[in-house]
Amino acid sequence: MNLIAHNKLITFNQKILISAGLDDFSSNSVTLGLCEASLRGVDSHGIRLLPHYVESAISGRKNPKPFFQFTKKFPALGALDADNAFGHAAGMKAIEHCIEMADELGMGAVAVSNSSHAGSMASMALKAAREGYIALAFTHADSLLLSHNGKRPYFGTNPVCAAVPRKEQEPFCLDMATSMISWNKLMVYKSKGVELPENIAVDSNGYPTCYPEEATCLLPAGSYKGYGLASMVEVLCGIFTGMNFGRNIPGMYTAPMNRPRCLGQFYMVMKADGCLEQKQFLERMQEMTDQVRREPAQDGEKVMLPGDPEIEESKKRLKKGIPIDDDTLLEFESLSEKFNVPLLLIDS
């Protein structure tokens, strides 16, 4: 197993992204997003995306030095034109604006236009939650979700994310694709050469498949319910923002790398003390958290809240290091050489 320490990983990511032309805000945002996802065990949205991201900066799909334009038609509802920024950078900028609005008005929403793949939405939502706010975060994606009753996908794997502060340091965090798994998670199965669980994906004929290389689209989580949630996310991120929607969204891995994807994102941030005092809210969140973790579990299992597996994994990886799969390691070595940035793995 190839392992790298979290702090070394951050340095590597940051230097590579700066070398690829990203400005400080963009490289910091992307680095935080990718490295935190990997730390939390969300490998699908972690550092394995770095080579693709570097390519997207160099080839022109993404703007490494965006000029963000923030406008507000209404005090509590803003719009951020992200100038084809990296998705993480656009998202972090949007969350900053949301927090300012929430401080002033109790609540603030920002719709992002002209952005790109935002990685794990938890990166943005957790930023607000760590500062004591409740955050909801959404983005859309190219159509890879089999429509309910349909023969092909229309919506993307459009994730829903919510982060909420509590007494313990790490916030509650739900971050879920509305498909059974995300496409990037399928890519992880593919690169590991592992079969998919049943009822996750279908092939080009619409038949269920367990072979990731045969999969052309994913099944919605909870049948028509995941499909319905994906359509709601498309409204907020695609229709509302004026971006592409449905089958017109350029594919992350299929569109030309010089073509901006013009993706939308949508964030809502609100004060956690809208009804109670902040302290009381945090205590009640902790009480719910503690109660759930004590619930009687099936043999060999634990009852957990969303984000709990990621918190456990973070602790382990902070100690032992973050694994890099062989394919990603090869690409990292090539980036290391190309940009003359040392890649310091943990000696095994």
Added chain:
Amino acid sequence: MNLIAHNKLITFNQKILISAGLDDFSSNSVTLGLCEASLRGVDSHGIRLLPHYVESAISGRKNPKPFFQFTKKFPALGALDADNAFGHAAGMKAIEHCIEMADELGMGAVAVSNSSHAGSMASMALKAAREGYIALAFTHADSLLLSHNGKRPYFGTNPVCAAVPRKEQEPFCLDMATSMISWNKLMVYKSKGVELPENIAVDSNGYPTCYPEEATCLLPAGSYKGYGLASMVEVLCGIFTGMNFGRNIPGMYTAPMNRPRCLGQFYMVMKADGCLEQKQFLERMQEMTDQVRREPAQDGEKVMLPGDPEIEESKKRLKKGIPIDDDTLLEFESLSEKFNVPLLLIDS
């Protein structure tokens, strides 16, 4: 089949609720909610609840003449103490406040405390969407959702609802329990004497069951994803509002009928023209709607958006009348006699 015309049903509901002591706002809100749910084919949350609702007004669980207290610690984030009102009445009042706030600030959220069962959340969200706003609506419920990896339920079937205006008259409307089906839908199976589909519910030993009378709790939609969404809804409706949460919520059908349930609700309403002009937004929503409805479907099926089945059913029921199951008819006849309100069915 016992059928009643929609307008006759409205009159019957309204007169019964007024007779049971409800003030005008409460009886109008509950009538609209129940009759609209039945019109849209959502029988689980429709007029079959009327007898239970009447009982809850008479026995003291709900306040038929509530004194609503609306306060705002922040301009865009309000709190409505519903004084143990009927859930529909509290929800309608909250949506009115949200709309006022959205008009002023672009966005408004209202957390409801001290309310009760709100029926179909679509009633409230559709009100805002019909006036041109985007609405999100949430409520929590007594713990009936089997925890992921757990032996018993902690969260409720906590629904997620979103309604969005478009060019055509009826808005887009997603309204889903985070369980495979709602508990009230299970009650419909029970009263019809019909078996449940597989993987919907479990019995008191935690084993899957298809017999509604053996079911003690429901499986989450999309496994841990529905469970995760339910926990998010609990945060907004239970933790944030200061209400009961988790296993401390009095059961709709199991708690004493003189005990207020003290449920929370949460609403967000925003202007649809935060980025684009209203006309353009409505056109784009319609374009997505039309595209989805034209997507290639599996044999004998149609690809639809959330709310489409309900729109089709509404048209049919508006013409042919709304069905009343035999159990509900008996109860309606008894209410009709008790309160001296004529029940005018369609002659069959």
